[in-house]
Each structure stands twice: as structure tokens, then as C-alpha cells.
């Protein structure tokens with residue numbers, strides 16, 4: 108185990124390696140036998156609920172291999188524990204304190220494996236996804252589908268667990284994130300080390316590749332700050348990068364786009380100056396996971412990344428053994444505005460893409476009319492998506508939908524209630540649900556619902 112990763116986990120855990128050995132264990136001891144130790148940093152009822160769900164459906168060996176909330180079973184450390192304990196530092200020394208606190212308090216929840224590579228807003232908590240996949244009965248050899256995959260959390264977790272997956276997403280940039288993060292789960296550590304010393308050359312080659320014939324007004328100059336850089340798509344490619352395996356090329360591309368976005372947010376530094384740091388973080392994360400993957404002898408699940416509209420899927424009936432997704436919480440986040448610099452670099456017309464984005468359409472002369480129009484479009488889109496989900500899912504399998512109760516922005520309409528009604532009319536029954544309270548003073552949403560539907 109690398110010294111850096113140990114220090115991040117140990118620093119964060121302050122010597123506490125299991126919830127079950129803490130002081131307030133009465134409920135935990137009632138639920139689980141002394142052979143089953145929970146991970147530390149379990150703070151909410153929903154996490155206990157998910158741990159209990161895993162305990163009921165997985166035997167001991169499966170809990171060690173695929174469990175999300177257990178530290179050890181019968182003295183054997185779980186894979187999740189071992190993967191997370193190696194996670195390198197998630198934040199720079201200069202990061203804000205609340206960011207440092209967040210990662211320190213969530214060692215087993217968010218930034219492990221390749222999940223922390225690009226900060227996509229509104230993504231799933233990966234630890235929760237792992238438990239939900241278990242509770243849905245998914246195991247190696249089965250296929251899970253995520254129709255609105257964002258940066259690919261479902262696909263990454265499924266791969267780590269040996270489950271095959273198909274992800275679908277409208278944004279080409281989000282698809283690139285998924286390809287990079289899934290691909291980086293299976294790379295040769297020696298190749299990663301070679302890249303470490305070539306950061307500036309890689310940056311220069313990528314910047315040339317990305318702007319061979321700039322379409323817009325001026326040539327790229329990565330020694331200057333540009334929030335919106337002209338870009339001519341990926342033509343040809345530099346000679347040494349072209350020789351790299353696809354997974355590494357995708358990783359480097361994402362790293363490049365990350366440093367461009369980062370520089371746009373931090374006026375004081377150029378993408379070129381930031382690239383070595385960002386690359387270092389990417390390589391640390393990939394190396395840590397790949398080293399553990401080899402030690403554990405993990406067989407990764409296959410992930411197919413599709414770009415398309417979830418309202419009309421080009422997928423055959425009944426192919427999926429489970430569906431897990433989180434739609435936009437109505438219009439809580441404008442995914443396209445967030446990613447505009449990267450989309451422009453990729454040569455994507457963000458305004459055209461917006462026409463297909465769920466939650467971003469609908470207008471009116473005043474606020475009330477705008478909300479009504481947007482909600483109308485949102486629920487109509489979600490009906491089409493749930494219809495498609497029902498079509499591609501095998502009978503008797505779970506379709507789990509995670510949605511926040513966004514009443515602040517919807518004028519009091521609770522999204523989860525309407526979505527349950529729509530799902531029922533499209534062929535699902537609601538088997539059970541789990542409520543998650545959202546913490547943090549900066550969150551306007553207070554609750555999130557995990558709705559476990561079954562195709563009836």
C-alpha cells in the first residue's frame with residue numbers, strides 16, 4: 108500500500124476502522140452478528156438500511172467481494188474496504204476547508220477508484236450505488252442499464268463488482284467521462300508511471316491535436332487563459348499519443364479538458380500550468396485502483412457506453428437484468444451550462460443539445476408560467492423514459508430510480524410522487540423505497556428517494 112494513500116485514509120479515519128467498534132453500537136449489534144463489522148463513517152439511517160439490505164441478500168463470500176457497507180466478515184477485509192483504504196489524497200493543500208472535510212468524512216462513499224476524476228455535479232454516491240446493485244439482485248454475469256448515466260457511476264461500480272453494464276447519456280462530454288473513468292479501471296501500472304514524467308509534452312501534443320484547424324476566430328494558446336477555447340474536434344492525433352491504448356488516451360483527454368475547465372474557474376493559472384497537477388491526481392487514482400485490482404484478482408464487468416436520447420433508446424426489448432438511474436431533479440442543475448467549455452472544445456453545439464435535455468426546456472412570461480411549462484415538459488419526458496425502461500427490462504427485475512424532492516424550484520410539486528404515478532401507469536409496481544436525508548447547509552434539497560420499482 109503506497110504511503111500517500113495510507114496517510115489519506117488514516118488521517119481521515121483518525122484510527123477508527125470500523126463502525127461496529129465505536130461507542131454507539133446498540134442498534135448495529137442488534138442487526139448484525141459479531142462476525143460482520145460495518146465500515147466507519149456510516150452516519151445516516153439510510154446507510155444502515157442499505158447495509159441491512161446487503162446482509163439479507165448476500166452470503167459471506169459475496170459480502171466480502173461486493174458489499175458496500177462492510178469492513179470485514181469473519182476477520183476477512185472486504186474488497187470495498189481495501190479499495191478505499193488505498194485511495195490517494197482527494198484534495199490539494201490549497202483546497203477550501205469544507206472540501207477537505209467532505210472527502211475526509213467520506214473515505215468509503217465518494218472518491219475511491221476512478222470516481223473522483225472529474226467533479227461532475229449531481230452524480231451518485233458510488234457506495235450507495237454498489238449497495239443498491241446488490242439489493243437489486245445483480246451479480247457477475249448479469250447486465251445493468253443506466254439510461255441517463257452522467258459521468259458513469261453505475262457503469263464504474265458495476266465493472267468493479269464484475270457486473271456488465273450498458274450506459275446511455277445524451278451529453279458527449281459525459282460519455283467521454285464514462286469511457287475515461289471505466290477504461291482507467293483496467294490499465295497497466297507501468298504505462299501510468301511512464302506518463303507521469305511527460306506531463307508537459309503530453310499537454311503540448313494534446314493541445315496541437317485538439318486545434319489542428321481552428322474553426323473559430325483564433326488559434327489556441329494554452330499559455331493564456333481562455334474560458335471558451337476554439338476547437339476543431341479530434342483529428343489525427345499526435346504520434347506518441349496515438350500509440351497509447353485507447354483507455355489511456357481517453358484518460359488524458361479528460362485530464363486535458365479538466366485542466367481547461369479548472370483554469371477557467373481560477374483566473375490566476377493557465378491550463379498548461381495546471382495540467383501536471385491534474386494529471387498527477389488522475390495517475391495516482393488510476394495507479395491505486397489498478398494495484399488493488401491486481402492484488403485482489405478482480406474480474407471487471409464489461410461496460411458499453413452509448414450516446415443517445417433516453418426517450419427513444421436503440422436497444423432491444425428485455426435485454427437488461429436491472430436498471431438504475433437518476434434523472435435530473437427537474438431543473439435543479441443546468442448540465443449543459445456547467446460543461447459548456449468542455450462541450451465547445453469537443454466541437455459540440457451545446458444549444459442544439461439542450462433541445463433534447465430533460466429538465467431544461469419550457470418557458471413562460473412569468474415565473475409561475477415558466478415552472479408550469481417546464482414541469483409539463485419534464486413529466487412528459489419522464490413518461491417516455493419510463494416507458495422505454497419498461498420495454499428494455501426483463502420481467503420481474505428491478506428498475507431503481509433515485510430522485511430528489513425538489514419542491515423549492517417546482518412551486519411545491521413533489522417530483523417523487525408524480526414519478527411513482529407515471530411509473531405505475533407505464534407497467535411498474537413500487538416494491539419498496541428508502542429515503543435519504545441530504546445534509547449540508549449549501550443544499551437546497553432536503554430529501555432524496557430511492558424508489559425500487561419492479562416490472563410487473
Ligand SMILES: C[S@@+](CC[C@H](N)C(=O)[O-])C[C@H]1O[C@@H](n2cnc3c(N)ncnc32)[C@H](O)[C@@H]1O
Pocket residue numbers: 227229230231254255256257258259260261275276277278281415416417418432433434435436442463464465
Ligand atoms: C442526475 S444526472 C445523472 C448523474 C449520474 N447518475 C452520475 O452518477 O453521474 C442526469 C443526467 O441525465 C442526462 N440527460 C438529460 N436529458 C437526457 C436525455 N434526453 N437522454 C439521456 N440523458 C439525458 C444529463 O446530461 C445528466 O448527465
